Amino acid sequence: MKGLKQMKTNHTSHPGDYDYYEVSEDSALLEWLLGNLKGESRTKVKATLKGRGIRVNGKQVTRFDYPLKPGDRISVSRSKKNDTFHSRYLRLVYEDRFLVVVEKNVGILSMAAGHSSLNVKAVLDDYFGKTRQKCTAHVVHRLDRETSGLMIYAKDMQTEQLLEHDWHHIVYDRRYVAVVSGEMEDDEGTIANWLQDNKAYVTYSSPVDNGGKYAVTHFHVLDRTVDHSLVEYRLETGRKNQIRVHSADMGHPVCGDTKYGNGDDPLHRLCLHAYVLCFYHPVTHERMEFETPIPPSFRHLFK
Template identity: 60%
Template sequence: MRNKSGAQYAASKYIEFTVNKPMSLLDFIMESMKGISRNKAKDILTGHGITVDRKSVSQYNYELRPGMVVRVSKHKRNNELKNKYVKIVYEDKDLIVIEKSAGILSMPAVTQQFSIKTVLDEYFTRRHFKCTAHVVHRLDRDTSGLMMYAKNIEVQRILEEHWQEIVTDRRYVAVVSGKMEKEGGTISSWLKDNKAYVTYSSPTDNGGKYAVTHFHTLDARERYSLVELKLETGRKNQIRVHMQDIGHPVVGDSKYGNGSDPIGRLGLHAYRLNFYHPITGEPMEFETPFPTLFTKLFPVSKPFHSTTEAPSE
């Protein structure tokens, strides 16, 4: 999947610096880019124009260590998209990565229904781009987090046909009911919809699709737990059904939950999306903070950190 022109393509988009002493990211940008104002440096960070070791970072006080590689985008961020449901995280001529709010469909179920796709198509039209958003994966209406859309049929085809090789890490964070007993583990079953479109789980083959979910407990309290999840397969309603299977349904889930709704929304957020660029082969890594509605249930003295390896048994 990698293209020999990937390095040149990346070099044309970024100014690259190597860190030689510990310091905050904002201070490093100001020191490395002589003459840049503090506000301008903050604008670049806020607009996701900075990567550290190829991971998008927007924290002003992110601590850098010697040897880290910082890239600053040469292209001015376009902030024309103003929509409470959609935030652009990254965009190039082939694809767009967005952060989705809860309460909006990934794609329309009927023509012109309000969805991420219709928002992006209107955005492209306003910018006079001759492209539309092509869906390559979905999040449920009430799940928030990172999504990727192709901007042409060819990129959509590559992503659909090589999804398992291209996407290297997709992770979620969830607030679930009750106190998780295990630090981590794996849930597996066959998932199949009934005529009412309710997904049922079976430990044996029921004619449905095999699904595997890895989990890692980040915090466990008496009433609620905060859990990190990694999908080995991407089935419809997989996380919601699997958490119901082990007796800890996602909070705010009217379909597979137990009525618990402490945050006024579904407690599921796709916080990490890592993949190889389908055209250049360049590693792309994106991560969003855990929603504050989630973490307010788990007051701690320091921020939560995800696991560096895939959760497993």
């Protein structure tokens, strides 16, 4: 059959839920699906696509015109919609045998702390159990409870170790978007200093080495009004509270920041979202690139 080769695969994310294919020529996704999924009506194919039942190279895709290249791997859900993962706190963005990428909402911890049971790791472990996967979620990096955005979790200890030991080489692009208080003067720049926690676990900065960790943040203003600025931050180092402290250092704290802010809280949330995450897969070494939209509420302030 032209353009189609069903794959023999050891992919185990959803036992029995998906059919796997490999693309042999350039095509747009919907066109390819209609030409190659025999016995499926156009309506059913479009519903599967809209219902997040199609993955290209492991990544959920809903765009009809998504460009396909020879060698791309397509997985097609056998049910119209993959109903195995439901959570109001996070969205499953990508999954394979070694790791998952999720987008977490505001208000959920990355991992358990004290008596609080609401955390991403627990939600993922529950999902792995329901889908009969013999694995648990391993925390590799963290986002604050009130920060939303993209995160990686490893499914086994080996993958976790690979990610943790070589994090700065594996992750080649991490960007956040924030609404900050006031009108930023510069369009772009870099802030670098030393960050250290005091006894109350508040991170403070120093222009000279204070025994803390050196932290580098690059910023780029995307939009501004007289009251607020929409800023993209690219992390060169990943220190605790780095963006929040560096924003405050510039005199433009992140809005809604109760720890380092100035009381400016237009959206009743910490206005910080991890929206770009690019890394080399620790096992397959493929480039993995993920981007989520800037939260609509952030954009709305700059209408």
